[in-house]
Amino acid sequence: MAERAPPLIVGAGPAGIRAAMTLVAAGLRPIVIDEGYACGGQIYRQPLSPDGRDAQARYGSEAAKATRLQRDFAALGAQVDYRPNTLLWNLRDASADSLRDGVSQRILHDGLILATGATDRVLPLPGWTLPGVFTLGGAQIALKAQGCAIGKRVVFAGSGPLLYLVAWQYMKAGVEVAAVLDAAPLSAKLHLLRALPLAPDIVLRGLRMAAELALHGTQVQLGVSGLRIEGEGRVARIVYQTGGRRHAIACDGIGYGLNLRSETQAADLAGCAFRFDPRDRAHLPVRDSSGRSSVAGVYLAGDGARIAGADAAELAGERAALALLEDRGLPHAPARAASLERRLVRIGRLRDALEAAFPFPAHWGADIADDTLLCRCEDISAGDARRAIGHFSLTDVNRLKAVTRIGMGRCQGRMCGAAAAELLAAQTGRDIGAVGRLRAQAPIKPIPLAMSLSVDERQHDPAH
Ligand SMILES: Cc1cc2nc3c(=O)[nH]c(=O)nc-3n(C[C@H](O)[C@H](O)[C@H](O)COP(=O)(O)OP(=O)(O)OC[C@H]3O[C@@H](n4cnc5c(N)ncnc54)[C@H](O)[C@@H]3O)c2cc1C
Numbered sequence: 264m265a266e267r268a269p270p271l272i273v274g275a276g277p278a279g280i281r282a283a284m285t286l287v288a289a290g291l292r293p294i295v296i297d298e299g300y301a302c303g304g305q306i307y308r309q310p311l312s313p314d315g316r317d318a319q320a321r322y323g324s325e326a327a328k329a330t331r332l333q334r335d336f337a338a339l340g341a342q343v344d345y346r347p348n349t350l351l352w353n354l355r356d357a358s359a360d361s362l363r364d365g366v367s368q369r370i371l372h373d374g375l376i377l378a379t380g381a382t383d384r385v386l387p388l389p390g391w392t393l394p395g396v397f398t399l400g401g402a403q404i405a406l407k408a409q410g411c412a413i414g415k416r417v418v419f420a421g422s423g424p425l426l427y428l429v430a431w432q433y434m435k436a437g438v439e440v441a442a443v444l445d446a447a448p449l450s451a452k453l454h455l456l457r458a459l460p461l462a463p464d465i466v467l468r469g470l471r472m473a474a475e476l477a478l479h480g481t482q483v484q485l486g487v488s489g490l491r492i493e494g495e496g497r498v499a500r501i502v503y504q505t506g507g508r509r510h511a512i513a514c515d516g517i518g519y520g521l522n523l524r525s526e527t528q529a530a531d532l533a534g535c536a537f538r539f540d541p542r543d544r545a546h547l548p549v550r551d552s553s554g555r556s557s558v559a560g561v562y563l564a565g566d567g568a569r570i571a572g573a574d575a576a577e578l579a580g581e582r583a584a585l586a587l588l589e590d591r592g593l594p595h596a597p598a599r600a601a602s603l604e605r606r607l608v609r610i611g612r613l614r615d616a617l618e619a620a621f622p623f624p625a626h627w628g629a630d631i632a633d634d635t636l637l638c639r640c641e642d643i644s645a646g647d648a649r650r651a652i653g654h655f656s657l658t659d660v661n662r663l664k665a666v667t668r669i670g671m672g673r674c675q676g677r678m679c680g681a682a683a684a685e686l687l688a689a690q691t692g693r694d695i696g697a698v699g700r701l702r703a704q705a706p707i708k709p710i711p712l713a714m715s716l717s718v719d720e721r722q723h724d725p726a727h
Pocket of ligand 1: 573
């Protein structure tokens with residue numbers, strides 16, 4: 264009987280690592296690919312090179328979890344075929360195209376776990392392309408992985424738990440944090456009372472961070488609107504409104520973002536069915552409580568399937584791996600699977616409350632000024648998009664893409680897609696869920712035209 268190909272896991276964050284550990288414990292040798300240079304994913308990102316800081320300094324309250332996860336993955340050694348610096352850029356039936364060091368390799372697999380995580384959700388605002396403006400995640404990566412700050416006097420703006428966390432991490436690193444500008448109104452924060460009994464430690468930690476920032480002299484402002492970034496050639500100040508009054512704060516660095524957005528392109532290429540999720544304001548791949556997608560043999564885990572945080576990602580990674588084992592006819596610990604699902608439901612309730620405390624500024628699509636750059640890859644302004652929507656009576660975001668080229672550039676819609684959909688919904692008076700989603704195309708991310716092709720048919724050879 265022919266030997267079965269190994270399972271493939273995409274992503275070595277909390278979800279992918281737990282999935283790999285579960286498969287290894289069952290006697291399989293999964294392939295794990297990740298475009299990052301080291302395991303850990305976004306939250307437990309490791310430094311590019313030793314920078315003298317220990318885990319406590321780098322990960323704060325999450326140091327113990329980060330250390331444990333990275334150590335557990337390293338302990339797998341040769342039991343897992345781990346390929347860092349490797350991008351998944353295409354999926355076909357039972358094979359994946361990966362890219363490393365300019366060489367594209369086809370990986371044959373039997374079972375695919377997508378644990379691709381999330382990225383910042385960015386909605387353009389005037390001045391957002393000025394040098395000195397980073398996403399919240401980008402600002403954090405500079406600190407976590409490179410040990411440097413995005414400016415000397417920094418403002419963080421937008422919404423979401425990451426807003427306060429990154430600001431607090433900068434403050435702890437000794438950077439002057441001039442302000443935290445939260446788009447969410449005070450009334451939304453009442454939802455934290457719902458979250459409190461579910462995870463008092465998390466809620467109290469967040470409140471403590473906000474309090475420490477304020478005590479440290481950081482201006483913490485809720486309910487801001489009308490954000491714009493100004494400066495000649497680079498960031499000089501951020502302007503905003505509260506209660507009809509205009510304010511300006513001088514700064515040389517800005518971290519900006521509105522919660523997170525699931526990385527769903529791989530699930531799209533795998534042929535998974537999608538459904539609109541009102542909480543995340545995004546079309547997400549459909550999965551059941553075990554992580555099975557609508558496509559046999561394709562499993563979804565972690566923030567790439569729906570934003571739920573790192574602890575949930577670990578649980579979901581393990582749960583998806585158990586589903587894969589069951590589908591392969593291997594022992595699959597049903598009692599453990601049921602316990603994982605119960606814990607995921609509980610975290611899901613917590614996440615709902617947290618998301619409600621940081622609501623999306625639904626008026627943004629209508630408010631954005633015509634001269635604001637919407638798609639920076641293709642140099643398309645909000646006004647260009649509005650004219651195209653009106654002229655061609657567009658109602659679907661893919662038609663908007665076809666007509667304007669929004670989403671056809673380097674980011675393939677990963678940055679501008681959500682904004683384009685919001686703008687289209689606002690202008691046509693349709694619900695955001697009704698304007699469709701940008702369909703993913705291979706390559707998911709830019710690949711070199713001159714790459715070498717190497718078709719690897721021997722992946723299931725354990726000696727390889
Ligand atoms: C920038 C950023 C910073 C964050 N910081 C924090 C924080 O400080 N604290 C906190 O509680 N939460 C944070 N979060 C949220 C947290 O990272 C997630 O909840 C958690 O990491 C989810 O784990 P995961 O395994 O699902 O995904 P991730 O940890 O995101 O891991 C996904 C992995 O998949 C890889 N990947 C994705 N696509 C491909 C591809 N096509 N080919 C190859 N590899 C691919 C990525 O390189 C990544 O390593 C952050 C999120 C982001 C986006």
